[in-house]
Structure formats: C-alpha cells, structure tokens
Amino acid sequence: MTLNRRTLMIAASLTAAAFVAAPANAQKQYGPGASDKEIKIGNINPYSGPASAYGTIGKAIGAYFDKINDEGGINGRKIKYITLDDGYSPPKAVEQARRLVEAEQVLLLFQSLGTPSNTAIQAYMNEKKVPQLFVATGATKWNDPKNFPWTMGWQPNYQTEARIYAKHILQNVKDPKIAVLFQNDDYGKDYLDGLKEGLGAQASKLIVAMKSYETSDPTVDSQVVALMNSGANVFINITTPKFASQAIRKVHDLGWKPAHYLNNVSASVSTVLKPAGLEKATGIITSSYHMDPTDPQWQSGKAYQDWLAWMKKYYSAGDVASTFNVYGYSVAQTLVQVLKQCGDNLTRENVMRQAANLKNFQVPMLLPGISITTGPDDFAPIEQMRLQKFDGNIWVLFGEVLSPEGS
Amino acid sequence: MTQLTQQILSGVATGAIYASLALALVMIHQATESVNFAQGEMAMFSTYIAWSLVQVGTPFWIAFVLTVVISFIGGVLIERIIVRPVENAPVLSHVIVFIGLLVIFSAVAGWIFTYTVKQFPSPFPTKPLLGGAVTGHDLGVIGVTFVMLILLFLFFRFTPLGLAMRAAAQNPESARLVGIRVGWMLAIGWGLAAAVGAVAGIMVAPILFLDPHMMSGVLLYAFAAALLGGISSPGGAVLGGLIVGVLENLVGTYLIASELKLTMALALIIIVLVVKPSGLFGAHAVKRV
Known part of the structure; x- marks a missing residue:
C-alpha cells in the first residue's frame, strides 16, 4: 500500500478517534435514564x-x-x-x-x-x-x-416445576393414576404442558381425569368431587391460593387420600395451608426455591x-x-x-x-x-428447586437440589 | 355414595351461598325497585368488619350482631349520602353509581385489609358429614338462610313498616299521599339489604375464605338465582339459589366442561329474562300508565 496524503489522513483520524474513544470507554457511558446521579x-x-x-x-x-x-x-x-x-x-x-x-x-x-x-x-x-x-x-x-x-x-418456570413432580411421581408412586385440577388460563396450561412432557409417552394413559376452574368460580368443590370419583391415586393441584385452600379442605373432607402435589404458587403456610387447616394439609408435596417467611425453621x-x-x-x-x-x-x-x-x-x-x-x-x-x-444462551436465572413435604407444621425439605438438566 | 348424590349435595351447599346473597338482592329490589350491583362487595366489606371484631377478641355471636347493626347503619348512610342525590336521575346514572360503589368497596377493602386470603371462623361444627359431601357449616348456612327467609317474609307481609316499604318502592307518589315518608323507607331498605348481605358474607366466608374478591364471583350466580326464582320473591330467590347450585354441578360434571359453569349461569339469566321475566315465583310487574 502506497502512502499518500489520503491514507495518512485516514490513519491519523482513526488513531485520534481511538485515543479519544479509549479513555471514554474506561470512563463512563450512559444510556437513557442513567447519569452520574x-x-x-x-x-x-x-x-x-x-x-x-x-x-x-x-x-x-x-x-x-x-x-x-x-x-x-x-x-x-x-x-x-x-x-x-x-x-x-x-x-x-x-x-x-x-x-x-x-x-x-x-x-x-x-x-x-x-x-x-x-x-x-x-x-x-x-x-x-x-x-x-x-x-x-x-x-x-x-x-x-x-x-x-x-x-x-x-x-x-412452571414447566420446570411440573416436570419435577412428574419425575417424582414416576419414581415413587406405584401404578399412578393422576387427577389434575388446574386454572383455565396460560398459567394452568403451562403447568399441564410441563406435566405431560415430564410423564412422557404414557401421559395420556397416566392422567385419568382433568378438571379446570375459572377464577370467577366461587368454589372448586364440584371439580374435586369429580376428580376423586375418577379413582385417581395422585392429585396434582394447580391452583392459586384461595382455590388451593378450598381444594385441600375438600380432598380431606371427602376422605380421599391421594399423593397430593401442590404447585409452588400456593405453597404459603399462613395464607393457604392454615386457612385450609394444617392437619388437612399434612403430607402434601410441593417444590420451592425461596423461604416461606411463616415457616418457623427459617x-x-x-x-x-x-x-x-x-x-x-x-x-x-x-x-x-x-x-x-x-x-x-x-x-x-x-x-x-x-x-x-x-x-x-x-x-x-x-x-x-x-x-x-x-x-x-x-x-x-x-x-x-x-x-x-x-x-x-441462558435467560432463566433460577432453574433449581427443592422438593418439600408438609409435616403438619413446617415444610420439610427432602432430596437434593433439582434442576431440569441435572435431574 | 355415588358421584351423583355427592354432586347434588355439594350443589345444595353452594346453592345456599347463592341463596343468601340473592336474598339481599331481593331485599334491595323490594325496597327500592332497583338492583344494587355493589351488594356483593358491601357484604364482603361487612364481613371484614366482623373479621376485625373477632380478631380483637369479640365472641362470634356478639361480633355477628354488631356487624349486622353497623352494616344497617352503613347502608342507611350510603342511601342518604350517595344514592339520594341521584334519586331522580335516569336508571343509567344509578347503575353507574352502583358500579362505582362496587369498585370503591373492593379497593378500600384491599387497601385496609390487604389482599392476603384470611380464614374466617365458623360458629358451627365444621365436621364433614355424609361422606364429605357437606360439612356441619354448610348445614348451618342453609339453616340461617331459611331463618332469614322467614324473617323477611314475615316482615314484608305482616308488619306495617314492611307494607309501607313495599308501597314506597312500587308507587312513591301514592305512598307519599297516604303519609309514608318515602325517602326514609328507601334508606331503611338500603340498611336492611346491607344487613342481610352482612349475614350472607359472614355465613359464606368460612367456606370461600375472606379476601376482597370473595363476593365478585358469587354475585353473578346470586343474580341468576334471584332472577330464576323471581326478584320480587324471597322464597323464589332461595329456591333459585339451590337450583342454580345443583344445576351448575350437574351440568358442569355430566353435560359440558366445567369451564362453562359460569356461562351456564349467564345463559340462565338471559333465558329467564326472555322467557319469563318475572321468574318462577315472582309477581308480574303491572304498571299503570
């Protein structure tokens, strides 16, 4: 490349630009909404x-x-x-x-x-x-x-959580017959998708009954009665707090004793389990990633x-x-x-x-x-959860930390 | 026990919930000839008053009576302060005021008591009966609803005040001419409806759990119940509630998917309005022109 006036000029200006830019880089850079203060x-x-x-x-x-x-x-x-x-x-x-x-x-x-x-x-x-x-x-x-x-x-995410339950059911419940209660919206269906995926090819055979509810329903009693009558031995409870309390109470009152999995959305001891009655919630399994402030163990x-x-x-x-x-x-x-x-x-x-x-x-x-x-490539900050079982007083953690890849 | 019996019993229990709020709707309609959309939220707010009283250690039945009295006074005040100024305004203005009240009560309850779901004590044994289809509390609710029904019936049929209220609602001009203080009759009607609503709220809170949205779902079913039975008939409203409760369970279990339960209630409202606007037991509204 021959040196002429033009290339020299470009070279000089590039060098100058680099010198100007470099300290600015090390100093401060602000997007909209950010300043020194x-x-x-x-x-x-x-x-x-x-x-x-x-x-x-x-x-x-x-x-x-x-x-x-x-x-x-x-x-x-x-x-x-x-x-x-x-x-x-x-x-x-x-x-x-x-x-x-x-x-x-x-x-x-x-x-x-x-x-x-x-x-x-x-x-x-x-x-x-x-x-x-x-x-x-x-x-x-x-x-x-x-x-x-x-x-x-x-x-x-909901699917991760549902897959954790599916895995636990397949490993621990003999001859599972699964009944699902879910809220009829994106949230409920996301869980359902994760559950089906986690159960694999036999999903449609293992899930014997599904009932949904709307947030405008006063109670879910009728749905729980129908699920119990399906003869299921596993109950997956995909509900928001108030409906979770109702379902827990109804399952107990009916004398139904399924392996009961409750979604993390409603895992609060004071706002869900206590209103339902702690003795009625004993034995329920959920998974969690953060501490419950009403749980005495923390x-x-x-x-x-x-x-x-x-x-x-x-x-x-x-x-x-x-x-x-x-x-x-x-x-x-x-x-x-x-x-x-x-x-x-x-x-x-x-x-x-x-x-x-x-x-x-x-x-x-x-x-x-x-x-x-x-x-x-990983925009999912928290991917780990732990299973826990309610002993009538607190959630007792069991098993190891679970994540979708590791488990 | 078969699923059919369980669903019917469970429907009767839920139906009693609808019936108790439907009674408040009938009450306000009897007294003012209008339908108050805020009735459910007012009942919810009364229930929070009862809850607060119980929290500070008031025995249940004393809290119950106090709440009913406070709600009565509150209902009267609402009529005097908020409804009175729009008394002669078109119906649409009333509807807007009622919807405004609905939003205000819901938001204020959330603001004061937070949205955390609260447990409400039951005065009845909560033991499950009949294989868990109903609880002792459910039977208590049914009992209290029937007691309210009888009291309302006696009140409107046999007391001078009840008669005066009906007269004031149905024909204000004539009522005024025979010396009835129509304005006060309307206020007392609001007070009584608020009191009936308070009883309903206290009875259903142990079942539904108390939060600011407790009554929003119930109100639609209560409307269906009141319309089905006849909005001018307390007995019809109670029976309507029980029918809606049972029908909802049976239709949701055997005929259509459970996600269409609410649709069924709304369809019922439309069918009644189109086919028999006075409901099963309501008197035909005859207006002289």
Whole structure:
C-alpha cells in the first residue's frame, strides 16, 4: 500500500478517534435514564383490579430500593423507581410501557408483572431495545434469547416445576393414576404442558381425569368431587391460593387420600395451608426455591432476620406473612447485583450483557443450595428447586437440589 | 355414595351461598325497585368488619350482631349520602353509581385489609358429614338462610313498616299521599339489604375464605338465582339459589366442561329474562300508565 496524503489522513483520524474513544470507554457511558446521579428504573404492577394481591411486590421492590438509596445507592448513583399501575390489563400495560420508555426515558423496565401484560409489551420492548428484565411470571416463554434478546424471566418456570413432580411421581408412586385440577388460563396450561412432557409417552394413559376452574368460580368443590370419583391415586393441584385452600379442605373432607402435589404458587403456610387447616394439609408435596417467611425453621436464621428488619424499617405497611414480600426483596437484590456489575457503563446493552452474566449469585432468602446463574444462551436465572413435604407444621425439605438438566 | 348424590349435595351447599346473597338482592329490589350491583362487595366489606371484631377478641355471636347493626347503619348512610342525590336521575346514572360503589368497596377493602386470603371462623361444627359431601357449616348456612327467609317474609307481609316499604318502592307518589315518608323507607331498605348481605358474607366466608374478591364471583350466580326464582320473591330467590347450585354441578360434571359453569349461569339469566321475566315465583310487574 502506497502512502499518500489520503491514507495518512485516514490513519491519523482513526488513531485520534481511538485515543479519544479509549479513555471514554474506561470512563463512563450512559444510556437513557442513567447519569452520574441516578438510574431510572420503570416498573408495571397491578395495584388495582383482579390481581391486585400482587401489588405488594411492586411496593416491596420500591422499599428495597429505598434501603439501597439510604446506604448510598449503587456505585454512588441513587435509584429512581417509577412504578405504574396496569390493573393486570394488557392494553393498559402497553400504554404504561410506552410512557416509561418514551416519556420517562427509563434505563430499563424491571419486574413488569403477569403473563398477559408481559406478552403484550414484549414485542415493543424488543423493538425499542429496552431491557424487560426479570419479568414477574413463571411462564416458560421468557427464556428465548434468540428471538427476544431484551426479555428475561427470573423465577423457575412452571414447566420446570411440573416436570419435577412428574419425575417424582414416576419414581415413587406405584401404578399412578393422576387427577389434575388446574386454572383455565396460560398459567394452568403451562403447568399441564410441563406435566405431560415430564410423564412422557404414557401421559395420556397416566392422567385419568382433568378438571379446570375459572377464577370467577366461587368454589372448586364440584371439580374435586369429580376428580376423586375418577379413582385417581395422585392429585396434582394447580391452583392459586384461595382455590388451593378450598381444594385441600375438600380432598380431606371427602376422605380421599391421594399423593397430593401442590404447585409452588400456593405453597404459603399462613395464607393457604392454615386457612385450609394444617392437619388437612399434612403430607402434601410441593417444590420451592425461596423461604416461606411463616415457616418457623427459617425464622431464627440471619437471612430471615435481615429481611424482617428491612420489612419493619422500610415497608411496615407490608404483610410479614406474605411470600410476595420475600419475592420482591429477592428479585430487587438480583437487579442491584446486575447494576453493580455494570459499573460505570450504564447502557441498555451492558445491562443485558451483565444480566446474562450472573455466576452463582447467592440471594439470601432463596433455599440453601439454590443460586442464580445466567449466560448469553441462558435467560432463566433460577432453574433449581427443592422438593418439600408438609409435616403438619413446617415444610420439610427432602432430596437434593433439582434442576431440569441435572435431574 | 355415588358421584351423583355427592354432586347434588355439594350443589345444595353452594346453592345456599347463592341463596343468601340473592336474598339481599331481593331485599334491595323490594325496597327500592332497583338492583344494587355493589351488594356483593358491601357484604364482603361487612364481613371484614366482623373479621376485625373477632380478631380483637369479640365472641362470634356478639361480633355477628354488631356487624349486622353497623352494616344497617352503613347502608342507611350510603342511601342518604350517595344514592339520594341521584334519586331522580335516569336508571343509567344509578347503575353507574352502583358500579362505582362496587369498585370503591373492593379497593378500600384491599387497601385496609390487604389482599392476603384470611380464614374466617365458623360458629358451627365444621365436621364433614355424609361422606364429605357437606360439612356441619354448610348445614348451618342453609339453616340461617331459611331463618332469614322467614324473617323477611314475615316482615314484608305482616308488619306495617314492611307494607309501607313495599308501597314506597312500587308507587312513591301514592305512598307519599297516604303519609309514608318515602325517602326514609328507601334508606331503611338500603340498611336492611346491607344487613342481610352482612349475614350472607359472614355465613359464606368460612367456606370461600375472606379476601376482597370473595363476593365478585358469587354475585353473578346470586343474580341468576334471584332472577330464576323471581326478584320480587324471597322464597323464589332461595329456591333459585339451590337450583342454580345443583344445576351448575350437574351440568358442569355430566353435560359440558366445567369451564362453562359460569356461562351456564349467564345463559340462565338471559333465558329467564326472555322467557319469563318475572321468574318462577315472582309477581308480574303491572304498571299503570
């Protein structure tokens, strides 16, 4: 290559550019919503409407950020948390997502809640290239980095959990005849799909009865009666808290004694098992990944004590019996870790890169042995669960830590 | 015991739930000639009052009576403060006010008492009976519903106040001419409906568990029950409730998938309105023009 004036000029300007760019790289980089002083984080929660029980998660997250801000923020930057209500309505979620992205210019959207709402905004968030991080739903579809590189789940998905039960049934119940009660929506059907997959080719033979209910049904008594009469010896209970309590009570009252598997959604001792009657819930099996704050076995530990101290100081209006407040606390800790890892490079690209770069991150209120790991091809932060059986008083963990690949 | 018997018994137990709220709907309709969509949420709120009283150590039956009295006063106040100003407005305005009340009660209950599901004590033995198809509490609910039914019947049929209330609702002008204070009759009607709703709420809470959405599903079935039996007939409403409860179970188990249970209740409402608007036992509404 001959040196002429033109190539020299290009070479010189490239070198100059490199010199200018290099220090800037090592210094600070900001995407929308981030600055020297603050990081703007958007959130959408159902504070009103049919799913308003989950609203406490959004409040708990805010309360945890208050604590972080009181302690000086993340790398010196305060978190500005903007949380909006969508009433669990997908069209409203779209409106709120646009408001957060376009008017408020948040760095990222965090923990938007509900499968329908997140489904509604997923295409928009990915088109705008704004992180839709750690969405609050257990649907399986959030782990899809190829098609949706800006969306990531957090909790173990429903299919993983259902496969764990399927495996346990096949190994431990002799001649299983399975009856399933499920909520008639995406959540219930996701579990059902996982269950069928876990049971394998014989699924349609092993499942002898399926009954669904709508959230508008006052009771599920009739469904439970029908399931018992199918002659099943295994009962899989895919219900939300109130219906779980009703089903547990009815199974017991009918004198039906199946191997009873209850989905993690309703594993709370104080809000599900106690209303049903602890003696009626004895022997039920579930799987879990985080501690139940009402379970006495955790209450003397440091993790619980720290959580309780935070609840008392920053979220005194919240219910210390609610697992949702454990959930909000733990997921907020995960985001804080991601932002810490981002350092001074607070661009949307780097947020996703760091979210996909969590290595064995320990969250105190998760069960012993369970940690968070992600990667560029692994957008499922928590994939491990542990089986536990209710002894009439507490959930007793048994078996090892289970994960879809390892088990 | 066969599944058929179990489903019927279980349907009767659920039907009693619908019947108890349907009675409150009949009450408000008898007293005001309108249907209050917030009746279920008001009953839910009353139940929270009872729950709070029980939590602070009030014996059950005292809490029960106190709640009924508080609910009566609350119902009267709602009529005086919120419903009165729109008294002469078109029906659509009333509907909007009722829906507004529904949303307000639901949200305020969530705000004060949180959405965590709460257990509610039962005054009856909760022992399962007849192979678990019903519990002692279910029988208690049926009993209380019938007692309420008899009281309402006696009240409207044999007391001067009941007669005056019916007159005030059906023909306000004439009632006023014979010296009935129509405004107060409406207020007392609201109070009584709230009180009946409170009883319903307290009776069903041990079965359904208490949360701010406890009554939202029940209300639709109660509407179906009240319409089926005849919205002007307390006895019809109770029988309607039991029929809806049993029918729902049988149809959901044997004929259609259980996901269509609610659809069945709504279809029932439409069929009754189209075929026999006065219901099975209701009096024909005759209006002189």
